[in-house]
Amino acid sequence: MKLLTRLRHIPQRFATFTILSIVALGILVPSTAFAATNSTHTCAPTDTQCFISAGDQFIALRQTALTTLSGKVTARENQHLISSDQSNVLQSDISTNQSGLAALKSKLDAETNPQGARQDVVNIFFQFRIFAVVLPRDYRRLYLDIAVNVDIKLRSLGPSVQQAINKAPAGEQAQLNTLFSDYKNQLSTAESQFDLAQADFPALTPANFNYNRSTYQTTLSNLDTAEHTIHTALKQAGNDLHQIAQILKGK
Amino acid sequence: MTSITQSRQRSAWLLLLIALVLSLSLVACGQQVNASDTNASNSNTFSQQQQYQPNQPAHSSNVNANSDTNLQSADQQVQSIMGQLESARNDVNSSNAASSQDNGQQP
Numbered sequence: 001m002k003l004l005t006r007l008r009h010i011p012q013r014f015a016t017f018t019i020l021s022i023v024a025l026g027i028l029v030p031s032t033a034f035a036a037t038n039s040t041h042t043c044a045p046t047d048t049q050c051f052i053s054a055g056d057q058f059i060a061l062r063q064t065a066l067t068t069l070s071g072k073v074t075a076r077e078n079q080h081l082i083s084s085d086q087s088n089v090l091q092s093d094i095s096t097n098q099s100g101l102a103a104l105k106s107k108l109d110a111e112t113n114p115q116g117a118r119q120d121v122v123n124i125f126f127q128f129r130i131f132a133v134v135l136p137r138d139y140r141r142l143y144l145d146i147a148v149n150v151d152i153k154l155r156s157l158g159p160s161v162q163q164a165i166n167k168a169p170a171g172e173q174a175q176l177n178t179l180f181s182d183y184k185n186q187l188s189t190a191e192s193q194f195d196l197a198q199a200d201f202p203a204l205t206p207a208n209f210n211y212n213r214s215t216y217q218t219t220l221s222n223l224d225t226a227e228h229t230i231h232t233a234l235k236q237a238g239n240d241l242h243q244i245a246q247i248l249k250g251k
Numbered sequence: 252m253t254s255i256t257q258s259r260q261r262s263a264w265l266l267l268l269i270a271l272v273l274s275l276s277l278v279a280c281g282q283q284v285n286a287s288d289t290n291a292s293n294s295n296t297f298s299q300q301q302q303y304q305p306n307q308p309a310h311s312s313n314v315n316a317n318s319d320t321n322l323q324s325a326d327q328q329v330q331s332i333m334g335q336l337e338s339a340r341n342d343v344n345s346s347n348a349a350s351s352q353d354n355g356q357q358p
Contacts (some may be wrong), residue, residue, distance in 0.1 A: 065349070072342065081335055125353050131346075139346040143339040150332055157325050164322045228315035231340055238333045245326035 040169040043118075051117035055108045055124055059101050066101075069138055069168045076146060086145040090138055090212040097134055100127070129206035133216075137204040140223060144197050146232050151190050154237050158184065161241065164248055176244055183240035190233040 042049035077087040092244065104120060104127075111117040133154060161183070165176045200223040208216040 061352075076335075076339070079335065081332070129353050131351045135346040136343070136350050139343045141337075143336075143343050146336055146339050150336055154329065157329070160321060160325070223262065225339075227343070231336070234336065235333060238329055242326055242327055245322050249323055 025078070034167075043114075045051040046114050048111060048117045049116060051121050052108055052111060054116065055121040056105060056126045059105045059108075060127065062101055062124070063098060065092050065130060066098050066137055069135060069142075073142060082142070082145045083149070090142060090145075093134070093138055097128060097130060101130075104128075109169045112173070115154065126210060127206060129209050132150060133204060133206050133209045136220070137201065140227060141201060143227060144194070144230070147190065147234060148194055150234055151187055151194075154183075154241065155187055157241065161244060165244070168248055169209065172247055176247060179240045179244050179247075183237050183244070186233040186237035190230045192243065193230045193233075197223055197230065198224070239246070 043054060073082070073087050073090045073094070076082045079086060103126070108117060108120040109233060111120060161180055165173065165180055168176055200219050203215060203219040204223070205216075208219075
């Protein structure tokens with residue numbers, strides 16, 4: 001009997017284990033998606049080859065991250081979420097950084113003295129700031145480009161939403177108009193932030209990160225606030241539209 | 252008797268033929284409707300949403316039905332785009348999380 005009970009519990013335990021594994025993977029995978037090997041390399045001051053190897057690894061990590069961003073930009077363009085002009089701005093920045101890193105790698109690999117090799121490795125961080133500046137800035141720009149286009153799309157739907165509301169039963173008009181009014185207000189809120197957000201990008205540079213950190217941080221914080229407002233407003237406008245559609249569907 | 256039987260047989264064949272033609276027509280119509288439904292459900296990209304025409308001229312009796320259908324379709328597309336906007340937002344958050352890799356990690 002005990003054996004039977006145990007056997008009966010095996011599938012349950014297995015299922016529980018599987019579910020827990022999936023949940024654990026779900027938590028772990030996103031958190032490691034952007035993570036890179038964070039190993040600390042300690043080289044002897046005279047070990048040129050050690051500096052070269054470490055630098056090559058740092059460069060490879062940054063090239064991979066830039067290639068990932070480039071792939072996402074291409075995907076968004078293919079999905080027609082951003083225009084080719086918007087895509088070109090981002091791809092150009094990615095290409096500039098990838099070329100710069102490739103040139104630095106050539107220089108590093110050809111170094112014959114440890115001081116030169118060490119300085120090249122320092123430059124991977126100091127000149128490029130791929131993880132600290134370039135990727136956060138370009139992902140924010142990609143987000144903003146998509147958000148602007150979503151706003152245009154939602155704004156263009158306004159007349160047809162109004163038309164549909166006008167044809168709805170009288171008893172539903174008040175609720176629908178309240179939702180539609182909020183829809184328009186949310187779009188206005190998002191639109192009020194677009195120019196503010198766009199104006200922040202020029203200050204997000206490696207030079208400001210290195211030499212003018214407080215300005216850099218303030219600008220980044222302003223951009224985050226603007227994008228947060230945009231995101232909340234567009235989501236709410238999307239919810240309003242969904243509610244309007246649901247009410248009209250049920251009439 | 253023979254002529255009556257022949258006449259009945261002809262009528263039966265005629266009815267069978269009409270039924271066959273009707274059923275073939277219905278099947279053909281059904282396939283076309285399914286094909287257009289599939290196209291509609293796949294249209295979740297921005298350019299395809301732009302194909303959405305809010306002020307399309309509608310036939311008199313179908314005005315309400317068409318505008319409602321368009322709105323439902325637009326809503327579905329918007330909800331899909333919202334998912335992609337959320338995904339772009341997550342990419343921003345992930346890039347923030349990775350930004351510390353540029354801080355003092357030199358050999």
